[in-house]
Amino acid sequence: MNVTLKQFRYFEALVRHGHFGRAAEASAISQPALSVQVKELETSLGINLFERDARHVRLTSFGEEVAMRIRDILRSVDELGNLARASRGKLAGRLRIGVIPTIAPYLLPSVLCNLAHEYDGLEVQVRETLTWKIIQELEEGRLDTAIVALPISLPWLTEIALLTESFVLVRSSEDEGKPAPDPDALREMRLLLLEDGHCFRDQALSFCKMSTRSTPWKSLDASSLATLVQMVGAGLGVTLVPEMAVAVETRSAPVSIAHFANPRPSRIIGMIWRKTSPLAKQFVQISKVVRHSAAQMREQCSNLPRPSRPPHSRSPRRR
Numbered sequence: 001m002n003v004t005l006k007q008f009r010y011f012e013a014l015v016r017h018g019h020f021g022r023a024a025e026a027s028a029i030s031q032p033a034l035s036v037q038v039k040e041l042e043t044s045l046g047i048n049l050f051e052r053d054a055r056h057v058r059l060t061s062f063g064e065e066v067a068m069r070i071r072d073i074l075r076s077v078d079e080l081g082n083l084a085r086a087s088r089g090k091l092a093g094r095l096r097i098g099v100i101p102t103i104a105p106y107l108l109p110s111v112l113c114n115l116a117h118e119y120d121g122l123e124v125q126v127r128e129t130l131t132w133k134i135i136q137e138l139e140e141g142r143l144d145t146a147i148v149a150l151p152i153s154l155p156w157l158t159e160i161a162l163l164t165e166s167f168v169l170v171r172s173s174e175d176e177g178k179p180a181p182d183p184d185a186l187r188e189m190r191l192l193l194l195e196d197g198h199c200f201r202d203q204a205l206s207f208c209k210m211s212t213r214s215t216p217w218k219s220l221d222a223s224s225l226a227t228l229v230q231m232v233g234a235g236l237g238v239t240l241v242p243e244m245a246v247a248v249e250t251r252s253a254p255v256s257i258a259h260f261a262n263p264r265p266s267r268i269i270g271m272i273w274r275k276t277s278p279l280a281k282q283f284v285q286i287s288k289v290v291r292h293s294a295a296q297m298r299e300q301c302s303n304l305p306r307p308s309r310p311p312h313s314r315s316p317r318r319r
Contacts, residue, residue: 005077007041008070010034011049015067018057075141082144083278091282092121098134098146099126102200102225103269106244107147110293118289130197138274145273145283147290149199152272158280161270162291167204168246169258170229171238176256183208190237192228195221200267204240207265229253242267244297269294 013023014034024031042049049063059067085093095115099108108126115124127134127143135152137143150159169180181189186208194201222228226249228239233253241249246257271287273280 001044003041003044005074007037007044008074010037011041012067012070012074014038014050014057015059015063020057071140078141079276079278085279085282091119091279091286094123094125095286096125096127096142096144098137098143098148099128100131100134100146100148100199101128102194102198102242102245103147103149104128106242106248107269107290107294107297110297111147111290114289114293114296115286131199132197138272144277144279145271145286147269147271149203150268150270150272156275157272158275158283159270159272160284160287161268162287163269163294164266165242165244165269166259167207167240167242167265167267169238169260170232170241170246170250170255171258172232172235173254173256175258178258180258180260182261186238192231192237192239193221194225194228195223200225200242203265203267207240225249229255240265244294 010023010027010029013027014020017023017026020031020035024034027034038050045066047062048060049066051058051060085091104126112124112126115122127137129137131148131152134143134146134148135154135157138146138157147162150161152159169186191204191208193204222231225241225245229241229249230253231237232239233255250257271283271290273283277283
């Protein structure tokens, strides 16, 4: 049987994307070339791995078994390469980092700048996505490490906490100077949230001791913190954002911020990676860079002046 790692990688890309064109684009080859490689893999194995029609590509039952084994093989191959990199000491080459969306826009610029300064020859590839997707891609070997909100509490992952960050209340500029409401009062307001799948949504709901099922008429969902803040500026409700996002997201919206009384809602930000990764020692060093970057970001944000409120931007009065 004549199979190759190249065929395995193209097969895995097709499984992941479920479409020949998107898989080929992700693999940086032409669609016909990818199709030929996948067909040759099927020919070598003597059985079809996919069901094909005009729109969709689906794994056969045998293909599903093959997919699990190929993922294990590719992860082992990647870890073999990582073992060689670890033996050379200082980290270089490709580093695939996952970051959740409520961290990436605010912390990543400083992290990437500091990594470039600290590690000459390091090629950082960033994947911004939701926590559950990051965990899946770590397990499959498509990511090396990730910056997420902790805890994750999976036995095959190493977690290292880097910083604790408070949440702040964003509300109409007309409320500037008023104390922040307690969780009981907040439950009576129209709380704007990130859509399902974001861990920050769950953390906000936990602080309020509420669920969207119990108050569906009070909830409007968004896909980003930027959208939430703009919705608040339009007078549609209130929201919670992490401290690192305040300077960026509130500079162009007619909103005010308020800090909660203790115990403040907060989250722990940290890094995770597979316990089997040969690069564990290097990731510990990278975590120190991330922690330093977070400290830099906090200092820069604290020194930024609060932008003046745009003229004629008064929010509509709430009734």
